[in-house]
Amino acid sequence: MNQERIEHFRSILLDQLRKHTEYVREDTAAAQELNDDGVKDSVDMSLMDHNKELAFRLGERESKMVADIDQALLRIEEGTYGECARCGQPIDERRLEALPTARYDAACQTAIEAEDGEDDIATL
Numbered sequence: 001m002n003q004e005r006i007e008h009f010r011s012i013l014l015d016q017l018r019k020h021t022e023y024v025r026e027d028t029a030a031a032q033e034l035n036d037d038g039v040k041d042s043v044d045m046s047l048m049d050h051n052k053e054l055a056f057r058l059g060e061r062e063s064k065m066v067a068d069i070d071q072a073l074l075r076i077e078e079g080t081y082g083e084c085a086r087c088g089q090p091i092d093e094r095r096l097e098a099l100p101t102a103r104y105d106a107a108c109q110t111a112i113e114a115e116d117g118e119d120d121i122a123t124l
């Protein structure tokens with residue numbers, strides 16, 4: 001992949017990182033707020049628990065996204081961005097456009113997903 005394309009993906013990743021970092025901060029703040037609410041009414045309680053759980057789960061998912069983006073940016077630094085981490089072949093750029101944090105090409109992703117849950121079974 002040439003430098004121009006790398007810079008293109010780097011700017012996409014940095015943009016996504018900014019957005020997701022923002023979400024994480026908002027989610028954490030929202031969860032904190034719900035924690036400090038001190039609601040006594042039992043009807044409101046169940047709603048609060050639900051909201052708190054939702055905020056927590058969102059935060060968790062966003063944190064994972066941020067980690068994925070960080071990893072992709074690291075691969076840019078290392079010069080391995082756009083290479084499949086499994087077979088070393090270049091990942092299709094259309095795939096990277098759709099999923100800039102992709103670590104594997106489509107074939108390996110499919111193979112990995114097929115292997116999922118079958119770790120203990122020798123397939124060959």
Ligand SMILES: [Zn+2]
Nearest residue numbers: 084087105108
């Ligand atoms: Zn591959």
